[in-house]
Amino acid sequence: MAIFGIDAAVQNRLGSDTYGLYFSLLNLSYLFTIVMDLGINNYTTRNVAQYPKIVPSYLGKIFGLRLILFVVYTLITLGFGLAIGYRDGSIYILGILIFNQFLNTLILYVRSHLGGLHLFRTDAIISVLDKFLLIVICGYLLLTTSDYFFKIEWLIWSQTIAYAITLVVGLSLLIKRIGLPKLKFKWVFSYAIIRQSLPFALLVLLMMMYTRTDSIMLERIHEHGAYEAGIYAKGFRLLDTLYMFGMLFATLLLPVFSRMIKEKSAEIGFLLESARDLLMGGGIVIAFIAAHLATLLLSWIYTADINEAAPSFMLLMWSFVAMTVTLVYGTLLTAKGDLRFLNISSAIGIVINIGLNYLFIPKYGAIGAASSTLVTQSFVAVCQIVRVHQSISPIQPLRTVLKFSALVLSMYLMDLILPEKGWVFFLECFAGLTFLFAFRLIDIPRIRLAFSEKL
Numbered sequence: 327m328a329i330f331g332i333d334a335a336v337q338n339r340l341g342s343d344t345y346g347l348y349f350s351l352l353n354l355s356y357l358f359t360i361v362m363d364l365g366i367n368n369y370t371t372r373n374v375a376q377y378p379k380i381v382p383s384y385l386g387k388i389f390g391l392r393l394i395l396f397v398v399y400t401l402i403t404l405g406f407g408l409a410i411g412y413r414d415g416s417i418y419i420l421g422i423l424i425f426n427q428f429l430n431t432l433i434l435y436v437r438s439h440l441g442g443l444h445l446f447r448t449d450a451i452i453s454v455l456d457k458f459l460l461i462v463i464c465g466y467l468l469l470t471t472s473d474y475f476f477k478i479e480w481l482i483w484s485q486t487i488a489y490a491i492t493l494v495v496g497l498s499l500l501i502k503r504i505g506l507p508k509l510k511f512k513w514v515f516s517y518a519i520i521r522q523s524l525p526f527a528l529l530v531l532l533m534m535m536y537t538r539t540d541s542i543m544l545e546r547i548h549e550h551g552a553y554e555a556g557i558y559a560k561g562f563r564l565l566d567t568l569y570m571f572g573m574l575f576a577t578l579l580l581p582v583f584s585r586m587i588k589e590k591s592a593e594i595g596f597l598l599e600s601a602r603d604l605l606m607g608g609g610i611v612i613a614f615i616a617a618h619l620a621t622l623l624l625s626w627i628y629t630a631d632i633n634e635a636a637p638s639f640m641l642l643m644w645s646f647v648a649m650t651v652t653l654v655y656g657t658l659l660t661a662k663g664d665l666r667f668l669n670i671s672s673a674i675g676i677v678i679n680i681g682l683n684y685l686f687i688p689k690y691g692a693i694g695a696a697s698s699t700l701v702t703q704s705f706v707a708v709c710q711i712v713r714v715h716q717s718i719s720p721i722q723p724l725r726t727v728l729k730f731s732a733l734v735l736s737m738y739l740m741d742l743i744l745p746e747k748g749w750v751f752f753l754e755c756f757a758g759l760t761f762l763f764a765f766r767l768i769d770i771p772r773i774r775l776a777f778s779e780k781l
Contacts (some may be wrong), residue, residue, distance in 0.1 A: 342556025349559040350545035353538040355423035361399040362431045364527040391516045429489035436496040452496040459488035525665035532672035536679040540695040558692040561639030576653045583661035607767030609650040611758035614737035616643035641696035648703035655710035671709040729765045
């Protein structure tokens with residue numbers, strides 16, 4: 327709702343060029359956020375799930391470290407922005423976005439403790455609170471101002487307020503559970519945490535590089551960069567929204583996988599298959615619907631440049647299928663601590679992504695960037711599948727192939743038959759959900775059984 331009700335409304339008011347510049351700067355602010363984290367969040371989730379008693383002693387010590395890392399992140403991001411040519415007003419916007427990323431990183435750190443302690447309901451509330459507040463604050467500004475008066479800075483400052491309130495609420499709930507920690511900073515402790523977290527940090531940096539550089543490269547190297555970045559943002563917005571929902575599921579999986587690995591549970595393959603069928607099956611249904619009704623769906627959200635945005639939108643939706651695979655298999659590999667493989671495959675993904683972007687973006691713009699994303703995400707997904715199944719035998723592999731083949735064929739035939747009309751969207755959603763249950767890609771008893779003894 328925040329993505330479509332607020333971000334899309336802002337883009338409709340400001341146009342693709344203005345929003346495209348903001349979108350590029352936003353992704354630049356994401357690029358080096360790992361410097362503020364260095365893998366601490368993933369490390370915390372994994373270890374708190376296995377050793378819950380460490381929470382009170384860790385929380386206070388790491389907050390001091392966060393402040394130092396924030397300064398380093400700020401210097402790196404601003405320096406990189408200046409190096410690639412951003413100046414004046416763009417740097418001002420980037421500065422606010424940098425502070426917002428700091429607040430968001432602290433929220434994610436609080437959530438890593440909540441997830442590690444298996445406080446999933448509390449974590450889910452905190453995960454959506456900032457979006458709800460953004461809708462209220464920026465929605466009010468959109469409703470009470472004219473198109474010509476609204477500024478992109480208002481969206482950014484609304485995010486700042488929403489993040490700040492969410493952080494206070496999340497931290498208060500965590501302190502209520504574990505008690506008030508003492509804020510400390512110890513070099514020895516910080517060095518030990520950073521050293522253990524560096525493999526996680528490298529992984530996140532590499533993944534960020536091949537998922538967030540597209541819009542930056544679009545805005546910088548294309549002849550009409552800001553406009554093309556704005557076109558790309560129209561499709562990427564839905565992809566990012568779907569990925570956030572998938573991340574909620576992956577957040578649940580990480581501590582469960584970690585505990586299963588520690589206990590050497592034989593059920594881990596069962597849970598892997600259940601989670602993959604659910605996410606990947608849903609991803610395939612979404613991709614087919616988006617490919618069939620791309621122009622129609624975009625027209626429901628945007629008021630301009632719809633035909634121009636449709637091709638890149640379709641490619642990005644197919645990228646989501648590959649991303650659902652990495653949400654499951656990548657989470658399992660992270661829980662196993664197989665970071666060397668993840669880092670190597672991600673590094674290769676960066677080379678593929680940047681290389682293809684340099685080839686495709688100058689000529690094809692947003693379509694070229696979306697094509698690069700599809701190839702890169704597919705490569706990483708295949709690598710992770712092969713790696714996991716080298717150690718965990720797939721459950722009934724032939725049956726799995728048949729189920730997914732049946733789903734793809736069913737959706738394809740339906741797209742051939744049905745016209746591109748508004749009512750078809752609801753019919754395809756219903757039919758797709760029916761296929762998922764019919765082919766047992768959504769199997770509620772199996773999912774409940776897989777989680778029942780671990781949550």
